[in-house]
Amino acid sequence: MEPIRYVDTLAEKYGALGFPPYDWSRFDDAPLTPLGKPLSACVVSLLTSGGVSRCGMPPFQADARNDLRLDSVAPDAPSNDFRIHDSYYDHADADVDLNCVFPIDRLRELAAAGEIGAVAPRLWSGFMGRIYKRQAVLQDKAPALAEMLRADGVDLLVAVPA
Amino acid sequence: MGLVCRVVEEAGIATVCVSTGRDITALVKPPRSYFVNAPMGNPFGQAGDVATQTRILRAALSLAMECKDAGRIVDDPMQWPAPFAFNPAPPTAEARERQLRK
16 A cells, blocks of 8 residues: 555644644755674664653553653663553554564664674653654754663664654 | 654754654654554564564664664565554643633
8 A cells, every 4th residue: 555644644634633734844954874884793772653651651641742752762672661652553463562662672682693793771762752842852852862871882773763 | 763763863863753644643753664564653563573573673773773764664565464543542631721711
């Protein structure tokens, strides 16, 4: 099937409820930092925005707006010790197998096999959907994440939006 | 999330996005994107499908390694086994109230 047209679908669904169309960021080009080393030497981190939290932590709010919470996740966290709260998407599969949205088991396997250098000391969950405070992300929260990634010696971030 | 990737990349750390929203990705242009035509809750495939999860993660990592043209989107070949739609829960009454007051 053709990819879902999310921009149009959201404008229709929310427009019918009185919301103005979401003003998506649009860019003509993108920054690029080459990976300066082979994958087998890279420290890799993961980031999900799918409302994923450890069972011992407070859950994300399923219907959050402008939630700038960002949790760090230990690299050895068991994949069955998470829960998902996000009304934006169907996470039935990820509820039984976290790797559908946040493939921590698969990443650890690739590290054990030597395909990547190492799993980063911190993985990340946050930046849940429906953030309208774009400047807070651009000027504060995303640079803070970049700083923490740098502190952890991360070479590559795999980001999984939801 | 695309914005976060752009900021992290600008700070000198490589990023790759594994996306299920091709149109949004094309607008926001994260530095590198691997597009999987699957429901939003299944960017790495189905529950228990270890082979597909590994294949998609590997493909994303390879893209990070090889991609030299910024903003590129690479399409995963997987065909999702059934048609799917996007059905977010409607905003809460409180969120609607807030919006309508604006």
